[in-house]
Amino acid sequence: MSEAERTERMGPAEAQLPRVDRTEHDATVADPLEGLIGRLEAAAEQLRSGDLSTDAAATLVEECAVLANRAGTELERRMHAPPPGQGTLL
Numbered sequence: 001m002s003e004a005e006r007t008e009r010m011g012p013a014e015a016q017l018p019r020v021d022r023t024e025h026d027a028t029v030a031d032p033l034e035g036l037i038g039r040l041e042a043a044a045e046q047l048r049s050g051d052l053s054t055d056a057a058a059t060l061v062e063e064c065a066v067l068a069n070r071a072g073t074e075l076e077r078r079m080h081a082p083p084p085g086q087g088t089l090l
Contacts, residue, residue, distance in 0.1 A: 033078075036071040040064060 043064050047057060 033071060033074045036067050036074065040067050040071070
């Protein structure tokens, strides 16, 4: 994905953050929430490795906050969505 596509898809603030390393599994996940969880787990691994500079770790923590916010938004959306197979009332 080009940087322009990334900015358009995520918004300018989120696109400025470095990308969390993704596994092949994450690229094939159909559920957005599962994808976010996979990205957060990958970030946690990177942070635990101790291989990141202080600045890189701080930036990664910021990206985790963005990802956690998106996961919370997705959970909220699911809480208020009608159960599968049940239409909404007009």
